[in-house]
Amino acid sequence: MKARVTVTLKSGILDPQGKAIEGALKSLGVAGVASVRQGKVFDIELSGSDRLKAEAVLRDAADRLLANTVIENYAIELQA
Amino acid sequence: MKSAVLVFPGINRERDMARALKLISGHEPAMVWHAETALPRGADLVVVPGGFSYGDYLRCGAIAARAPVMDAVRDYAAKGGLVLGVCNGFQILCEAGLLPGVLMRNARLKFVCRDVHLRVERSDTPFTRGYNAGQVIRVPVAHGEGNYEADEETLKRLESEGRVLYRYCAPDGTIDEAFNFNGAAHSIAGIVNERGNVLGMMPHPENHVEDIMGCADGRGLFAGLLAHLKQAA
Numbered sequence: 001m002k003a004r005v006t007v008t009l010k011s012g013i014l015d016p017q018g019k020a021i022e023g024a025l026k027s028l029g030v031a032g033v034a035s036v037r038q039g040k041v042f043d044i045e046l047s048g049s050d051r052l053k054a055e056a057v058l059r060d061a062a063d064r065l066l067a068n069t070v071i072e073n074y075a076i077e078l079q080a
Numbered sequence: 081m082k083s084a085v086l087v088f089p090g091i092n093r094e095r096d097m098a099r100a101l102k103l104i105s106g107h108e109p110a111m112v113w114h115a116e117t118a119l120p121r122g123a124d125l126v127v128v129p130g131g132f133s134y135g136d137y138l139r140c141g142a143i144a145a146r147a148p149v150m151d152a153v154r155d156y157a158a159k160g161g162l163v164l165g166v167c168n169g170f171q172i173l174c175e176a177g178l179l180p181g182v183l184m185r186n187a188r189l190k191f192v193c194r195d196v197h198l199r200v201e202r203s204d205t206p207f208t209r210g211y212n213a214g215q216v217i218r219v220p221v222a223h224g225e226g227n228y229e230a231d232e233e234t235l236k237r238l239e240s241e242g243r244v245l246y247r248y249c250a251p252d253g254t255i256d257e258a259f260n261f262n263g264a265a266h267s268i269a270g271i272v273n274e275r276g277n278v279l280g281m282m283p284h285p286e287n288h289v290e291d292i293m294g295c296a297d298g299r300g301l302f303a304g305l306l307a308h309l310k311q312a313a
Contacts, residue, residue, distance in 0.1 A: 013184075013229070014184065014187070014229070014263075016184070016185045016186070016187055016188075016189050016227075016263075017185055017189070020189055064146070065138070065142065065143075065146060066138075068139055068142065068175065068182055070180075070181065070182050070230070070231075071182050071184070071229070
């Protein structure tokens with residue numbers, strides 16, 4: 001089973017990298033960009049096929065390593 | 081002073097640290113590989129040195145913080161043992177949950193490698209007793225992610241409990257945003273945990289311990305630890 005975990009900065013946390021990218025997009029002339037926040041995507045392959053179990057495993061992985069929950073949120077997506 | 085210096089893949093300041101510890105305490109520290117599950121018996125001080133553990137992959141310090149040896153460090157700290165984390169070591173201690181908050185990318189996105197001034201906020205802790213409260217010391221920094229951040233409540237607690245031990249300042253000791261080169265909340269350079277036995281700091285006191293280095297201001301931190309341990313013994 002394939003899954004994707006997306007980690008994003010919590011709102012209110014300053015994101016200097018996102019700001020720099022935002023500035024670069026503006027200087028490239030890409031119109032209509034109001035703001036940019038940078039995050040991370042993890043594509044994960046799981047060995048089992050039990051969706052509930054898979055979600056529990058991914059939650060554990062995200063809580064313990066993939067995200068620093070002091071500053072980051074995560075979202076789990078299971079692919080069919 | 082029997083000290084232990086942790087070694088992770090990608091760490092590069094462990095020898096500077098070992099040299100400073102030997103110079104000041106007279107004892108060669110034990111170098112402890114990250115895969116160990118125990119610390120040397122009778123260690124008085126555990127040091128998590130600086131560098132780029134695991135190439136800063138995922139987040140600075142994130143992978144090292146989950147190394148087997150860190151469980152032993154957690155137990156050691158829970159029993160009141162002294163732990164010092166410098167630079168990447170500070171990041172590792174935050175990621176390991178031994179210190180609150182997080183070290184974010186420097187506010188101006190630049191890796192900064194130069195001497196900075198620190199104000200020692202109090203002198204009644206094992207990590208600062210080699211200095212006077214309010215004393216200004218000059219030590220090097222070398223980091224791209226040293227911008228300390230924590231939520232408002234945590235910052236309030238750190239301040240009200242006097243847990244900010246070192247702050248970036250002007251050469252005369254004034255706290256000013258112009259000298260807060262990495263954008264850290266409250267100009268924080270170093271904090272201790274609630275119990276006061278775990279210190280994390282971004283600057284490198286181990287690199288200013290003798291005159292040939294151009295400055296020996298970092299010596300007080302180690303000399304203070306030594307004095308504290310002698311008194312406790």
